[in-house]
Amino acid sequence: MTVETNTAQFASVSLDSGATLAPVTVAYQTYGQLNASKSNAILILHAFSGDAHAAGLSSETGKPGWWDNTIGPGKAFDTDRFFVICSNVLGGCQGTTGPSSINPQTGCPYAMSFPVITIGDMVQLQTQLIDSLGIERLLAVAGGSMGGMQALEWAVSYPERVVAAIPIATTARHSPQQIAFNEVGRQAIMADPDWNDGNYYSSRPPARGLAIARMVGHITYMSDESMREKFGRRLRQKEKFGFDFSVDFEVESYLRYRGSQFVGRFDANSYLYITKAEDYFDLTNAAGTLANAFAKAQARFLVISFSSDWLYPSYQSQEIVRVLRRSNHDVAYCELPSNYGHDAFLVDVAEQSEVIRGFLESTYKEKA
Amino acid sequence: MTVETNTAQFASVSLDSGATLAPVTVAYQTYGQLNASKSNAILILHAFSGDAHAAGLSSETGKPGWWDNTIGPGKAFDTDRFFVICSNVLGGCQGTTGPSSINPQTGCPYAMSFPVITIGDMVQLQTQLIDSLGIERLLAVAGGSMGGMQALEWAVSYPERVVAAIPIATTARHSPQQIAFNEVGRQAIMADPDWNDGNYYSSRPPARGLAIARMVGHITYMSDESMREKFGRRLRQKEKFGFDFSVDFEVESYLRYRGSQFVGRFDANSYLYITKAEDYFDLTNAAGTLANAFAKAQARFLVISFSSDWLYPSYQSQEIVRVLRRSNHDVAYCELPSNYGHDAFLVDVAEQSEVIRGFLESTYKEKA
Numbered sequence: 194m195t196v197e198t199n200t201a202q203f204a205s206v207s208l209d210s211g212a213t214l215a216p217v218t219v220a221y222q223t224y225g226q227l228n229a230s231k232s233n234a235i236l237i238l239h240a241f242s243g244d245a246h247a248a249g250l251s252s253e254t255g256k257p258g259w260w261d262n263t264i265g266p267g268k269a270f271d272t273d274r275f276f277v278i279c280s281n282v283l284g285g286c287q288g289t290t291g292p293s294s295i296n297p298q299t300g301c302p303y304a305m306s307f308p309v310i311t312i313g314d315m316v317q318l319q320t321q322l323i324d325s326l327g328i329e330r331l332l333a334v335a336g337g338s339m340g341g342m343q344a345l346e347w348a349v350s351y352p353e354r355v356v357a358a359i360p361i362a363t364t365a366r367h368s369p370q371q372i373a374f375n376e377v378g379r380q381a382i383m384a385d386p387d388w389n390d391g392n393y394y395s396s397r398p399p400a401r402g403l404a405i406a407r408m409v410g411h412i413t414y415m416s417d418e419s420m421r422e423k424f425g426r427r428l429r430q431k432e433k434f435g436f437d438f439s440v441d442f443e444v445e446s447y448l449r450y451r452g453s454q455f456v457g458r459f460d461a462n463s464y465l466y467i468t469k470a471e472d473y474f475d476l477t478n479a480a481g482t483l484a485n486a487f488a489k490a491q492a493r494f495l496v497i498s499f500s501s502d503w504l505y506p507s508y509q510s511q512e513i514v515r516v517l518r519r520s521n522h523d524v525a526y527c528e529l530p531s532n533y534g535h536d537a538f539l540v541d542v543a544e545q546s547e548v549i550r551g552f553l554e555s556t557y558k559e560k561a
Numbered sequence: 562m563t564v565e566t567n568t569a570q571f572a573s574v575s576l577d578s579g580a581t582l583a584p585v586t587v588a589y590q591t592y593g594q595l596n597a598s599k600s601n602a603i604l605i606l607h608a609f610s611g612d613a614h615a616a617g618l619s620s621e622t623g624k625p626g627w628w629d630n631t632i633g634p635g636k637a638f639d640t641d642r643f644f645v646i647c648s649n650v651l652g653g654c655q656g657t658t659g660p661s662s663i664n665p666q667t668g669c670p671y672a673m674s675f676p677v678i679t680i681g682d683m684v685q686l687q688t689q690l691i692d693s694l695g696i697e698r699l700l701a702v703a704g705g706s707m708g709g710m711q712a713l714e715w716a717v718s719y720p721e722r723v724v725a726a727i728p729i730a731t732t733a734r735h736s737p738q739q740i741a742f743n744e745v746g747r748q749a750i751m752a753d754p755d756w757n758d759g760n761y762y763s764s765r766p767p768a769r770g771l772a773i774a775r776m777v778g779h780i781t782y783m784s785d786e787s788m789r790e791k792f793g794r795r796l797r798q799k800e801k802f803g804f805d806f807s808v809d810f811e812v813e814s815y816l817r818y819r820g821s822q823f824v825g826r827f828d829a830n831s832y833l834y835i836t837k838a839e840d841y842f843d844l845t846n847a848a849g850t851l852a853n854a855f856a857k858a859q860a861r862f863l864v865i866s867f868s869s870d871w872l873y874p875s876y877q878s879q880e881i882v883r884v885l886r887r888s889n890h891d892v893a894y895c896e897l898p899s900n901y902g903h904d905a906f907l908v909d910v911a912e913q914s915e916v917i918r919g920f921l922e923s924t925y926k927e928k929a
Binding site for chain 1: 579580673677734735736737738740742744745748749751752753754769770772776777783785788789793802804806809810811812813816817820837840841843871
């Protein structure tokens with residue numbers, strides 16, 4: 194299945210900060226067919242460094258989407274039955290308006306003049322996309338990590354538009370540890386002289402700072418155990434310690450590779466803005482308590498966490514589940530066993546697929 | 562109790578890499594009195610960023626030592642009874658020869674011409690210090706984190722010189738996750754243009770890189786729970802989000818402060834060398850298995866870990882304990898409950914002190 198990225202343009206979006214961004218472009222892909230009653234649409238929400246290319250093979254690069262093991266004919270999100278949409282988030286760098294986009298008022302990239310955005314702003318822009326596709330209600334919103342935050346935000350802020358929400362490996366509010374890891378990444382980028390207060394688009398990007406930020410990220414995405422299984426203390430192409438500061442261990446080589454690879458595909462300023470949106474995310478910001486936040490939610494929920502995920506630990510999912518249960522919402526919860534840490538929602542998908550498939554099946558039958 | 566730092570000079574030390582370093586200075590402090598039979602000496606081994614000033618009030622700065630809550634009259638390491646020694650490690654920057662020291666052959670700082678060192682090298686230099694103090698056998702070697710690695714190395718490499726070993730919150734070998742966090746710190750330093758291949762002693766140090774390395778460190782020293790208790794999502798001197806990239810959250814302010822503070826007291830090249838020594842540490846390097854490594858050990862062991870320490874998790878201590886028990890060594894183990902994460906061995910010392918006190922009491926009575 195070859196897929197193309199579409200773009201939609203919208204007049205403006207009013208942001209939580211009070212600023213307005215105009216105009217705004219959204220990059221998105223769709224898979225499957227919207228049915229006549231428009232009751233089979235599912236919005237997939239990507240994580241921090243994801244993009245609109247969730248499934249199929251890209252017509253440009255030939256590469257599979259980031260959740261191709263989960264979206265497609267006969268898969269968890271079955272494109273033989275459902276119309277699946279995925280868009281790049283506001284503030285991103287993969288086709289949707291972000292800090293690397295040209296500010297029409299200046300003819301130059303926004304850079305750090307881009308307004309600070311929130312998860313709520315991302316979702317608000319997604320509602321405009323869904324409107325433009327003529328869809329009133331989504332059968333489901335689903336995503337892992339930051340995608341799960343968006344799924345929660347949808348259920349809370351647009352309750353009448355969401356039949357079911359599937360937040361995976363996520364949280365109702367970023368913890369200080371989660372903020373701290375993001376802050377380290379931001380500081381690494383801003384400490385790089387090539388960052389130049391964000392004005393690097395006509396010269397070279399802050400590659401070293403961005404690579405370090407990504408290295409920290411990758412450590413938090415894996416579990417201690419999966420790192421032991423994948424790397425152990427194996428040396429990289431040598432039989433003894435080098436007794437110097439070149440690469441000794443395979444894990445060092447892996448991190449350096451992942452760091453440098455990321456620089457080619459991601460914008461450092463987007464890193465700053467998107468992590469900030471994650472850190473601001475707290476469903477209790479407006480409502481005071483989580484129970485208040487969920488009070489108007491109408492969706493049924495499937496909450497999934499993974500046993501070895503220490504970046505978004507299960508207790509954060511369980512807090513969501515407890516509050517939903519207490520207020521008599523329809524909620525199913527699975528803590529899936531996995532050694533893969535936070536990455537599990539992307540790579541260890543067999544059980545996750547079964548759970549999602551069953552949940553969507555019953556939702557479609559009973560509620561659509 | 563006001564204390565002074567002494568220095569001892571040694572002709573040379575032969576390193577695991579094959580290189581020789583000559584001459585070598587060691588900074589150390591002592592507390593209490595050596596008894597006539599020289600049977601009451603305890604060597605305290607400091608962690609990554611520690612120094613020789615473990616206890617008492619510094620005659621220079623007036624500040625208490627890093628383990629002053631644990632070492633002193635009537636404390637866990639009771640200086641009314643024991644003669645306690647602590648020295649700055651080889652490769653350090655607090656008085657013992659390290660990369661910031663002057664290379665007598667060039668008249669310039671060693672910088673990156675300093676040889677790569679190991680935990681074994683640190684301990685070998687400590688044996689020279691102990692020799693110079695006329696002490697044949699140590700009643701105990703004790704330390705947390707990297708200090709615990711040195712305690713284990715003493716027990717394995719100099720079995721006849723150690724009556725008891727107290728490795729705390731440590732491991733018999735650095736795991737890939739532990740290597741990975743160190744590698745991120747090293748890369749952050751080396752990515753800072755001010756690092757200048759290590760030649761910054763006559764200009765400005767790589768302050769931004771070193772601060773970022775330290776920020777990562779501090780996250781790993783705390784637990785998720787202790788960060789929630791200490792910071793939560795509290796904002797720093799503001800009532801609303803700033804919607805900019807200045808400090809929003811208290812946890813951000815704390816990390817930035819700790820990072821910048823560290824730059825004033827620690828040498829970036831020492832960061833590189835000491836973390837490398839940690840990463841090379843693996844008691845099975847020479848012996849093949851942990852059982853072989855411990856085969857000749859004669860010490861009794863007190864192994865301590867902390868429930869919320871995810872940087873040096875309890876399973877690493879338990880591996881040591883299992884191997885020692887299987888081979889019929891004298892070993893006691895305590896996993897102490899604490900919310901403080903890896904920092905617990907420095908800050909949550911009430912129970913730790915009781916356990917150490919009892920262990921030293923019986924060791925001194927039965928074995929000294």
